[in-house]
Amino acid sequence: MSIDQERRDFFRIEDEVTMQLTPQSAPVGNDTSPVDQLDSSLPEEFIILNQLRKxxxxxxxxxxxxxxxxxxxxxxxxxxxxxxxxxSRYIANQLKDNFKLHQVNISGSGLKFHDSKDYPVNSNWHLKLLLYPDCYGFYCQTKVIQCEPKDKGFDVTLEFTNINTHDQDELVKHITRLQSQKLRKERLGH
Incomplete structure (x- = not known):
């Protein structure tokens, strides 16, 4: 999906998330479907947080x-x-030791963030992401579609290449809630 097409299909918003990226070393095996593998790759804390939210x-x-x-x-x-x-907040805070807090520009199909690391374009990564204040966590597979030098680091754009439909729906709901809150604050002059 092109960046222009993504802008038309999904709303983007600035957010602060906790995330962990690890290189995707091998393609998904034939034993399980990609979505099943996503669900089985969640840390136990994510599973508990998601069950509480459900x-x-x-x-x-x-x-x-x-x-x-x-x-x-x-x-x-x-x-x-x-x-x-x-x-839920306690469990989410415990994850911060293994995950990195990032300011991101996020949509239902990908995200952009600034990092000190150079990520090769077209490289594939596993992403574990925790949304606040919902404390909703999910895992997906991503692809680097852009990595440009900026401010002593890099602006990295990831496209979600394999994401569970339910997780994508929750992400879109999260983005919609944040946008509604932002608009409400602007109307009230905050």
Missing amino acids: LDNDSVQLMRSIQDKHRDIAQYFKTQNDKFELL
């Missing part, structure tokens, strides 16, 4: 129903949910 998403409608009928019970469940949020 449970939270699954309970939204039920919480609205409870809130309409039983405010005290709804408040209790909200308190329990806040505990899970704290746990």
Whole structure:
């Protein structure tokens, strides 16, 4: 996908993410599908964070129903949910030792970041990425489509070459939420 085509297909936003890039040394084997391999390559912490997020998403409608009928019970469940949020943030913070915090320009099909390392164009990389404040983590395969010298380092553009559809959907939702928050703040003059 060309960079121009990507700009038309996906909205891009500036964000801060925790990520880890490792070279992709060999093509995906025939034993498992590329998507199955993506799911099995997630660190255990990512799996736990994603399960907590899924449970939270699954309970939204039920919480609205409870809130309409039983405010005290709804408040209790909200308190329990806040505990899970704290746990998610703790787990995400523990990952920072093995991952690097980056300012990125991100879309549903790739990202751009600045790094001190020169990445060869057309090289393939495994990317583990953690989004904030959602604490949603995923793994995908990427390809370097651009690496240009800039400010004593390099501006690196990665294209997602193999990403789970659910993860891509979550990424697009994350980007949409951040853009809505940004627009709201601008309207309020913050």
